[in-house]
Every structure is written in structure tokens, then in C-alpha cells.
Amino acid sequence: MGCKALSQDQSAEMFEEIQRRISVLEERNLELVEEARRSEGEKRFVEGELIRLQKELKRLKAELERLKTPPLIIGQIKDILADGRVVVKSSTGPDFVVSTSDYVSPELLTAGARVALNKQTLAVMGVLPPSLDPVVVGAEIITKPETTYEEIGGLEAQIIEIREAVEDPLLRPELYKKVGIDPPKGVLLVGPPGTGKTLLAKAVAKQTNATFIRFVGSELVQKYIGEGARLVRELFDLARQKAPSIVFIDELDSVGAKRLEMATSGDREVQRTLMQLLAELDGFNPLGEVKIIGATNRPDILDEALLRPGRFDRIIEIPVPNHESRVAIFGIHSKRMNLEETVNFEELGSKSDGATGADIKAVCTEAGMFAIRENRDIVSMVDFEKAIAKVLDEGDQKGMESGPMFA
Ligand SMILES: Nc1ncnc2c1ncn2[C@@H]1O[C@H](COP(=O)(O)OP(=O)(O)OP(=O)(O)O)[C@@H](O)[C@H]1O
Numbered sequence: 001m002g003c004k005a006l007s008q009d010q011s012a013e014m015f016e017e018i019q020r021r022i023s024v025l026e027e028r029n030l031e032l033v034e035e036a037r038r039s040e041g042e043k044r045f046v047e048g049e050l051i052r053l054q055k056e057l058k059r060l061k062a063e064l065e066r067l068k069t070p071p072l073i074i075g076q077i078k079d080i081l082a083d084g085r086v087v088v089k090s091s092t093g094p095d096f097v098v099s100t101s102d103y104v105s106p107e108l109l110t111a112g113a114r115v116a117l118n119k120q121t122l123a124v125m126g127v128l129p130p131s132l133d134p135v136v137v138g139a140e141i142i143t144k145p146e147t148t149y150e151e152i153g154g155l156e157a158q159i160i161e162i163r164e165a166v167e168d169p170l171l172r173p174e175l176y177k178k179v180g181i182d183p184p185k186g187v188l189l190v191g192p193p194g195t196g197k198t199l200l201a202k203a204v205a206k207q208t209n210a211t212f213i214r215f216v217g218s219e220l221v222q223k224y225i226g227e228g229a230r231l232v233r234e235l236f237d238l239a240r241q242k243a244p245s246i247v248f249i250d251e252l253d254s255v256g257a258k259r260l261e262m263a264t265s266g267d268r269e270v271q272r273t274l275m276q277l278l279a280e281l282d283g284f285n286p287l288g289e290v291k292i293i294g295a296t297n298r299p300d301i302l303d304e305a306l307l308r309p310g311r312f313d314r315i316i317e318i319p320v321p322n323h324e325s326r327v328a329i330f331g332i333h334s335k336r337m338n339l340e341e342t343v344n345f346e347e348l349g350s351k352s353d354g355a356t357g358a359d360i361k362a363v364c365t366e367a368g369m370f371a372i373r374e375n376r377d378i379v380s381m382v383d384f385e386k387a388i389a390k391v392l393d394e395g396d397q398k399g400m401e402s403g404p405m406f407a
């Protein structure tokens with residue numbers, strides 16, 4: 001009986017023991033399942049990372065490959081041979097007969113084309129667009145200036161004249177054809193500094209739908225022999241490509257000065273540039289869609305060759321404004337100003353005899369400064385009178401030095 005009781009005790013103990021073990025094992029199982037799930041997640045993450053790194057490796061290899069490819073040499077085609085090979089001239093000196101890559105379409109291969117050559121074999125790898133100097137490309141005005149004809153005081157006759165000479169031939173060439181005359185090729189704006197020459201050209205640029213190419217004469221003067229002439233040629237090439245177009249050369253006197261017997265090598269380079277300019281002016285078909293506007297305040301030093309008919313054949317004089325024009329210019333430059341009622345433009349016009357448009361603009365600014373100095377936000381007639389005294393008296397002194405130029 002005792003034995004049986006013992007065995008019963010024992011079996012109960014064993015049963016408990018087994019149950020404990022089972023629960024331990026179950027717990028362990030749960031832990032392992034959890035861990036397996038975690039490892040699975042990690043594995044997926046690492047696999048993703050591997051793919052990403054493999055892609056990165058490929059990209060970097062390609063980049064390295066690109067950086068290691070040898071440069072192509074730029075050359076020019078001189079001739080196309082009957083067997084399809086071409087004669088190229090490269091910057092290294094001699095001319096070479098080379099074959100061309102299959103990827104280059106044969107119709108692009110013409111004499112004079114700019115091409116890229118393999119460094120070792122000089123085989124033609126591609127055809128490049130013709131090059132234009134960055135200076136020339138930068139000369140094209142893409143954002144039009146804001147100046148309109150209304151912002152120019154006086155100069156009504158000159159505005160009509162420039163529009164006739166520049167806009168009509170571009171917009172209505174048939175008029176000239178009917179009458180049977182060649183329209184003027186170029187107009188030259190001449191007049192003292194600050195009278196509105198550049199302003200007028202800007203207004204034309206704003207008004208016209210034609211490509212407007214602006215250049216300052218001095219930009220054409222370059223350091224190396226022949227560079228200036230090349231720039232002129234490329235400039236007109238660009239104008240022809242983008243026709244209808246207007247080429248505006250400001251401060252023309254810097255390239256167009258009289259050619260002298262005695263000249264330094266620098267002068268001679270400027271003269272070569274001028275000769276190229278003359279050649280380009282002659283090269284135009286007058287009804288062609290390129291018009292030229294020049295501007296200068298030193299017409300007296302311009303080379304006669306520039307001024308003869310067929311080149312800058314319309315000369316538009318921009319005078320120092322008269323009384324009426326001065327009144328108009330005062331009106332224009334004080335339009336945005338806060339004026340007292342006493343300000344009388346007629347009277348200001350009378351008091352500013354000899355002032356140019358630029359002077360009048362300075363007077364208006366100066367008058368505003370006087371008002372600000374006295375903490376007013378409204379400009380009075382007295383401010384203007386003080387400003388005229390300040391600007392024009394200073395101007396007179398300057399005028400004394402440079403006066404004879406226009407005397
Ligand atoms: N007729 C005018 N009407 C209104 N403003 C003018 C007039 N003339 C000149 N101005 C003012 O003077 C400024 C200078 O004029 P502009 O640059 O046209 O002179 P310019 O004749 O080209 O002189 P430069 O020969 O020195 O180049 C203009 O920005 C404009 O504000």
C-alpha cells in the first residue's frame with residue numbers, strides 16, 4: 001500500500017516535472033520562432049543592401065570608365081575621298097587620311113565640318129556643331145530691355161528715322177522692292193554723350209521681334225592678332241543664322257577710328273578688325289535680313305570708309321535736347337517721383353539750357369536726394385533748382401575740358 005502510495009507520489013512528481021519541462025520547451029520554442037522571424041527580416045534587409053551596393057558599384061565603375069576614356073581630338077574635314085575616307089586637319093599639324101565611325105551619318109561629313117577624332121587612330125568619331133566664340137554667343141540679347149519709345153524725350157524725328165531704316169526693311173521689304181531702291185544697310189547714331197543713343201537702340205531692341213545682337217566696340221579689340229576679325233566674322237555669322245536680326249555696335253569709335261600711317265602693332269590689330277567689319281558690311285545683301293546700328297559720340301574720328309554710302313549710310317544725329325525736349329525728359333524721369341504742385345517742368349526746361357538727357361536724369365535723382373536729406377517724402381521746386389545748380393555747374397566744368405570735341 002505504502003509502495004503504491006510512493007509510486008503514486010512519484011508519478012505525480014514526474015508528471016509535474018514533465019509539465020515543467022514542457023512549458024520550458026514551449027517557451028524556448030517561442031523564443032526560437034521569434035528569433036527566426038528576426039533573422040529572416042535581417043536577411044531580407046541585407047539582401048536589399050547588397051543589391052543597392054551592387055548598383056552603386058556598377059554606377060561607379062561606369063563613371064570610372066567614362067573618366068578614363070581618352071579625350072577626342074578636334075579637327076576639321078578638308079576633303080572627302082571617293083572611297084569614303086576623309087582628309088582631316090587636326091591641331092597637331094599635318095593632315096591625315098582617316099576612316100570614319102559607322103555611327104557618323106555620311107551626309108554630315110562635309111568639307112569644313114568640325115569633327116571629333118579618336119586620339120590614337122584619328123578616326124572620325126562624331127561631327128560637332130560649328131563653334132562660336134562664347135563672347136559672340138553672349139552678345140545675343142535674350143531678355144529684352146524694358147525701354148520703350150515713350151521713355152525717350154524729344155527725338156521724335158530720330159525715332160521715326162531709325163524705325164524707317166531698321167524696322168521697315170525687316171518687316172516690309174516689299175515696299176523697297178516696289179519702289180526699286182535698296183534700303184539702308186546700317187544706321188549710325190551720332191551725338192554728344194548722354195543724349196540717348198544707347199537708350200534709342202534699347203527701345204528698338206524692345207520693339208522688334210528680330211534677334212537683337214549687341215556688342216560694344218571695345219569687346220572686339222582682342223589681344224591676339226586676328227582674334228578681333230574672327231569675332232566680327234562670327235558675330236555676323238550668328239546674325240545671319242538668326243535672321244531677321246539687328247546688330248548693334250555701341251561705341252563704334254573704339255574699332256572704327258581713322259587708320260593712320262603711323263601705327264603701333266596694337267593699332268594695326270584694331271585696323272584689321274575694322275577691315276573685317278567693312279568686309280562684312282559689304283558682304284550683305286541689302287534686302288537681307290540683317291540690319292546694323294552703330295552708335296558713337298566721336299563721329300569726327302571715324303574712318304571715312306565706314307561712312308560711305310552702302311555701309312553706315314544713314315547717319316542719325318542725336319542732338320542735345322532743346323527746350324521742348326528737356327521739358328518732356330523732365331516729365332519722363334520724374335514720373336515715379338512724389339512731386340509738389342509747385343514743380344513746373346516748363347520752368348525747369350528753361351533753367352537747364354544745354355543739359356543732356358543724362359544730366360536731366362541726374363537732376364531728378366539729385367532733387368529727390370535733397371528732399372530725403374530734409375526728411376521730406378515730397379519733392380519741391382526748390383529741390384529741383386538746387387539740383388540743377390549742382391548737376392549743371394559740375395557739368396559745365398566737365399564741359400570745359402571736353403567741349404572742343406563738339407564745338
Ligand atoms: N532723350 C532722352 N529721354 C529720356 N532719357 C534720356 C534721354 N537721353 C538720355 N537719357 C537718360 O540718360 C541716360 C544715358 O543715356 P544713353 O546711355 O542713351 O547715352 P548715350 O547717348 O549712349 O551716351 P554715350 O555716347 O556716352 O554712350 C539714359 O539711361 C537715360 O536715362
Ligand SMILES: [Mg+2]
Binds near residue numbers: 197198199250251
Ligand atoms: Mg551709349
